[in-house]
Amino acid sequence: MPETPALRGRPGPGLGEPDDHGVSEHESEDVPPAEGGSPWARSSQAWSTAGVQWEPGGEGSGPQQSHAANPYGEGPQGGGPYAEGQAGQIPPPPPYTGPQQPFTGAQPPFTGGQQPYTGPQPPMTGPQQPHTGPHAAGPYGEAPHAANPYGEGPQGGGPYAEGQPGQGQFPPPPPYTGPQQPFTGAQPPFTGAQQPFTGPQQPFTGPQDDDDDTDLRQSEEWVQPKSKKRKRKAGALPKMLLTVAAVIAIVAGGGYGVFQWLKPEPPAPPSAQGESHAADDVFDGDASAVRDGAAQSLTRVAGAGNTLAIGGVEISGDKSRSLFLFTTDGGTTWRSADVARAGGGDALGAAPMAIAGGKKGWVALSASVEGRRLSWTSKDGTSWTQSQVEPAGAFTDKDQILGVAVTSKGYVAVGYEPAAEFRDDKPVLWTSSDGRTWKRRSAEDAGLDAGDARLNRLRFVTAKDDTVLLGGSAVKTEGSGDKQLDLLLDAFWQSADAGGTWKKSDIQQVDGSFGLVRGTGATAQGFYAIRQGGKDKDFYGVVMHSADGASWKPVGRVGKGGSAQKQPLVMGVTGSEQGLSVLINKDGATEVQTSPDGRQWASGDLGKNAKRAVTAVGPAIGNSAVAVGRTTDGDADGFLSVVSAQGKVKEVDLREVPGIVTTERQITKVVSADGRALALGSANSDGAAWSSADGMKWIRTDTKALGGDRLQRLRHAASGPQGWVAVGNDGDGPLVAHSADGSKWSRVESDALRPAKGTALSVNAAAHAAKGYVVVGGERKGDTPDAPAVWTSADLKNWKRGEVAATEGAVTRLRGVVGGPFGYVAVGGIGARPSVWTSADGASWTPKTMGLPSGANAGHLTEVTAHGNTVVVLGTATTASGSRVFGLVSTDGGKTWKPSRVPQPGNKATITSLVAGQKGFAAGGSTEDDASVWTSADGRTWQQIAPAGDRVRGPGTQTYAGMAVFGDSLTGVITTPGTLRHGVVLWKGPLGVG
Numbered sequence: 001m002p003e004t005p006a007l008r009g010r011p012g013p014g015l016g017e018p019d020d021h022g023v024s025e026h027e028s029e030d031v032p033p034a035e036g037g038s039p040w041a042r043s044s045q046a047w048s049t050a051g052v053q054w055e056p057g058g059e060g061s062g063p064q065q066s067h068a069a070n071p072y073g074e075g076p077q078g079g080g081p082y083a084e085g086q087a088g089q090i091p092p093p094p095p096y097t098g099p100q101q102p103f104t105g106a107q108p109p110f111t112g113g114q115q116p117y118t119g120p121q122p123p124m125t126g127p128q129q130p131h132t133g134p135h136a137a138g139p140y141g142e143a144p145h146a147a148n149p150y151g152e153g154p155q156g157g158g159p160y161a162e163g164q165p166g167q168g169q170f171p172p173p174p175p176y177t178g179p180q181q182p183f184t185g186a187q188p189p190f191t192g193a194q195q196p197f198t199g200p201q202q203p204f205t206g207p208q209d210d211d212d213d214t215d216l217r218q219s220e221e222w223v224q225p226k227s228k229k230r231k232r233k234a235g236a237l238p239k240m241l242l243t244v245a246a247v248i249a250i251v252a253g254g255g256y257g258v259f260q261w262l263k264p265e266p267p268a269p270p271s272a273q274g275e276s277h278a279a280d281d282v283f284d285g286d287a288s289a290v291r292d293g294a295a296q297s298l299t300r301v302a303g304a305g306n307t308l309a310i311g312g313v314e315i316s317g318d319k320s321r322s323l324f325l326f327t328t329d330g331g332t333t334w335r336s337a338d339v340a341r342a343g344g345g346d347a348l349g350a351a352p353m354a355i356a357g358g359k360k361g362w363v364a365l366s367a368s369v370e371g372r373r374l375s376w377t378s379k380d381g382t383s384w385t386q387s388q389v390e391p392a393g394a395f396t397d398k399d400q401i402l403g404v405a406v407t408s409k410g411y412v413a414v415g416y417e418p419a420a421e422f423r424d425d426k427p428v429l430w431t432s433s434d435g436r437t438w439k440r441r442s443a444e445d446a447g448l449d450a451g452d453a454r455l456n457r458l459r460f461v462t463a464k465d466d467t468v469l470l471g472g473s474a475v476k477t478e479g480s481g482d483k484q485l486d487l488l489l490d491a492f493w494q495s496a497d498a499g500g501t502w503k504k505s506d507i508q509q510v511d512g513s514f515g516l517v518r519g520t521g522a523t524a525q526g527f528y529a530i531r532q533g534g535k536d537k538d539f540y541g542v543v544m545h546s547a548d549g550a551s552w553k554p555v556g557r558v559g560k561g562g563s564a565q566k567q568p569l570v571m572g573v574t575g576s577e578q579g580l581s582v583l584i585n586k587d588g589a590t591e592v593q594t595s596p597d598g599r600q601w602a603s604g605d606l607g608k609n610a611k612r613a614v615t616a617v618g619p620a621i622g623n624s625a626v627a628v629g630r631t632t633d634g635d636a637d638g639f640l641s642v643v644s645a646q647g648k649v650k651e652v653d654l655r656e657v658p659g660i661v662t663t664e665r666q667i668t669k670v671v672s673a674d675g676r677a678l679a680l681g682s683a684n685s686d687g688a689a690w691s692s693a694d695g696m697k698w699i700r701t702d703t704k705a706l707g708g709d710r711l712q713r714l715r716h717a718a719s720g721p722q723g724w725v726a727v728g729n730d731g732d733g734p735l736v737a738h739s740a741d742g743s744k745w746s747r748v749e750s751d752a753l754r755p756a757k758g759t760a761l762s763v764n765a766a767a768h769a770a771k772g773y774v775v776v777g778g779e780r781k782g783d784t785p786d787a788p789a790v791w792t793s794a795d796l797k798n799w800k801r802g803e804v805a806a807t808e809g810a811v812t813r814l815r816g817v818v819g820g821p822f823g824y825v826a827v828g829g830i831g832a833r834p835s836v837w838t839s840a841d842g843a844s845w846t847p848k849t850m851g852l853p854s855g856a857n858a859g860h861l862t863e864v865t866a867h868g869n870t871v872v873v874l875g876t877a878t879t880a881s882g883s884r885v886f887g888l889v890s891t892d893g894g895k896t897w898k899p900s901r902v903p904q905p906g907n908k909a910t911i912t913s914l915v916a917g918q919k920g921f922a923a924g925g926s927t928e929d930d931a932s933v934w935t936s937a938d939g940r941t942w943q944q945i946a947p948a949g950d951r952v953r954g955p956g957t958q959t960y961a962g963m964a965v966f967g968d969s970l971t972g973v974i975t976t977p978g979t980l981r982h983g984v985v986l987w988k989g990p991l992g993v994g
Contacts, residue, residue, distance in 0.1 A: 274989025276949030293664030293685030296638035301618030304357035311352030320349025330622020336659030358406030414458035519573025539567035576619035604643030670962025677964035695971025720768030769819030822893020829860035882907030917965035924960025
């Protein structure tokens with residue numbers, strides 16, 4: 001793969017290691033999961049999982065492809081997907097790594113039906129499918145199969161390769177480069193603990209001893225010596241016999257740490273306590289903001305009957321969600337379609353790469369997601385169900401899906417599996433009876449014969465009832481030695497039995513046509529295919545027609561005008577029962593031309609707009625066609641224009657379509673100090689903070705100084721005599737802010753917080769103690785593992801870099817920090833091991849690597865809080881069966897540690913918040929995706945309670961963004977399912993143990 005640099009504040013596909021669900025080259029396979037991912041990979045995951053490319057198009061966006069003649073003889077190929085205002089460009093295919101033919105100048109039109117192969121094949125665009133006939137048994141061979149819930153995660157193999165023409169569409173453009181930059185330099189979601197509660201305190205005696213200290217070793221000075229054993233009452237069983245894998249000791253970083261799990265029998269379900277109420281309107285955004293803070297891109301279009309459906313994706317930072325909208329009245333009104341996940345839970349945010357509809361139903365397919373494919377199925381295009389494609393081997397991680405069609409018997413999809421050389425790509429045909437279970441067929445298996453040429457890709461599939469037209473490309477080698485030349489040929493087949501058997505179909509070169517077919521479509525009158533044609537200053541598209549997909553004749557021309565250098569390019573073709581739609585690029589201007597029969601054409605001029613990228617053309621439904629895509633500047637928005645049969649163009653404001661455009665809002669953390677609580681996060685993609693004196697009433701603070709063109713998000717804060725310091729991310733860089741009282745914020749400008757050339761920085765958490773303020777985060781230089789980073793300040797104005805050593809060959813992450821009379825304690829992980837760092841002054845740090853709980857293969861500490869010299873830390877460990885919460889407690893400011901006991905039902909638990917208060921400690925997180933609270937009087941023995949309320953449990957993930965202590969009660973901010981704007985619930989409950 002060619003090296004891809006980081007562009008416009010975002011890493012290229014090869015920059016970051018996977019998030020904590022994955023493994024980087026510097027980590028073992030044991031790296032524990034952490035919701036949201038690692039500092040530099042979280043946004044990469046969102047963009048690639050969504051199926052949207054990384055590199056922005058346009059001038060200055062990165063290395064451009066060489067201007068070798070492309071197989072169409074149309075002049076230089078542009079360096080990116082077709083963007084308006086760039087004449088002569090067509091969407092490129094995936095990078096070609098094989099040998100290139102020498103470039104000798106622009107190719108003349110080729111009229112013999114063949115074309116010299118001189119480089120990679122630009123993608124072709126195919127049609128939408130009209131409705132099809134009634135259902136019947138057929139060649140698909142798959143019984144309907146209920147899809148299992150898919151496993152969420154990053155898209156494997158990096159962003160999808162360009163060159164995936166769908167039905168009348170070409171690849172979506174790269175991510176926009178405006179305000180909403182992917183979040184790549186900020187902290188992981190587990191960012192440390194709250195500040196110690198400094199209000200009136202009850203006498204606190206620290207952790208209470210018990211009669212079991214047999215799980216600790218005393219090989220190092222910092223491990224607390226074992227207390228004397230107490231006599232056990234007669235008849236009592238040793239506690240060690242009740243544990244699961246009682247003891248594990250591990251030497252790491254010069255120290256021993258030992259943990260034990262709970263008793264093997266599952267704990268009783270926690271009782272519901274407290275009260276909760278919806279608070280979506282409590283944490284409001286900026287009503288005066290001119291942007292919504294999210295990027296929308298519409299990627300694919302399909303039509304059947306009177307319904308036109310559009311698929312796309314919405315992305316904000318490290319979050320994404322799939323979009324579907326539809327019209328049933330020719331584009332006069334638009335509505336958003338519901339998207340549900342089969343089996344329940346949150347639907348994954350991925351972009352449809354191919355979509356089609358018919359009487360059998362509707363289907364859409366995604367790019368690769370961790371080597372698997374997602375499908376969306378719909379009865380009528382107005383609501384969709386997302387499933388994981390079965391079986392796993394039906395699609396490989398490399399497969400490129402170029403189109404899909406609907407017959408009365410099921411669905412047919414086409415594409416190819418890329419090879420090292422373009423000529424060796426492997427064509428693939430897929431069939432399905434239900435859109436969820438697919439059968440993979442090679443060209444040989446399907447009986448697709450290309451004669452003496454080598455078929456390398458299937459590019460188009462178009463259906464009319466049960467007659468299917470299939471198109472591909474083949475490479476034919478002629479000559480030998482230095483005179484050997486590869487010719488690129490069209491290859492077409494027709495099936496009269498819904499894809500069961502195939503016969504060759506010859507679409508001849510006539511009427512001055514040359515090159516390969518640019519797109520196909522089907523209408524009530526049959527099938528259509530369009531090639532480029534013309535010469536000198538008269539160029540056009542040659543329209544071929546066939547009633548049955550077997551015999552062809554020319555019937556008209558489309559897109560006339562231009563010159564050899566600025567000839568009109570056919571960019572997309574699609575059809576419906578009502579007629580054809582063709583997308584034309586004329587010298588950088590975009591036109592949508594429509595025709596009922598391929599003879600007479602009406603043109604709708606979308607004009608020139610270099611800040612708009614059109615990704616697909618939709619079929620004529622209700623006498624109107626559509627063009628979709630996105631804008632590429634400012635607050636990148638989805639683009640939708642409706643073109644009437646008379647050529648009138650109307651752009652649709654997607655903000656007027658309920659459910660399509662989200663006003664971004666995320667709450668990432670809650671901190672408290674001096675009787676004030678702050679909820680931190682982002683709104684409209686700008687840094688945001690809300691303040692409360694009682695936990696129930698929240699006021700938006702003034703964070704105008706924390707906005708900008710990229711994504712700004714606050715993630716942690718700390719209070720001290722000089723005021724508050726808050727940390728987060730500004731795009732891919734650090735964001736540090738200051739406030740005297742937490743009500744109005746300004747940016748901290750310091751050279752110490754600016755990354756050096758070739759270096760990325762993140763700031764994750766903050767704390768205050770006697771020696772001043774401390775901020776912890778991370779640093780990355782090139783391909784070296786992530787290293788810890790620390791900054792200190794006495795006055796919040798002057799900052800210095802502290803000293804904290806990296807561990808050679810291992811990723812080291814500082815996730816949280818707390819201050820107290822002992823100095824400072826930070827938590828995180830080294831490689832796959834939980835670790836603690838201590839410092840007396842915040843400038844020089846000493847690491848202590850802890851052991852893993854028995855049965856765990858990885859673990860990181862993520863939360864830390866303190867009361868006096870008692871320091872409590874919690875984290876999440878992974879096991880063969882899921883994830884577990886574990887913890888440690890120290891009564892001497894971090895010198896020695898004992899394990900804590902944290903009950904939890906099930907095999908899936910995470911911790912996201914930890915606070916100290918009058919009656920002890922409280923932690924928040926989730927178990928089995930439902931919000932959960934743990935309380936402890938001493939930080940060592942915990943009990944679990946369930947927050948009361950309906951919205952704190954159910955489908956999707958509910959968890960605590962954070963907690964604040966007010967007297968002897970807790971206020972928790974719970975986030976509920978919602979990708980870019982999650983729901984918010986306020987919960988109030990007890991702090992002490994009941």
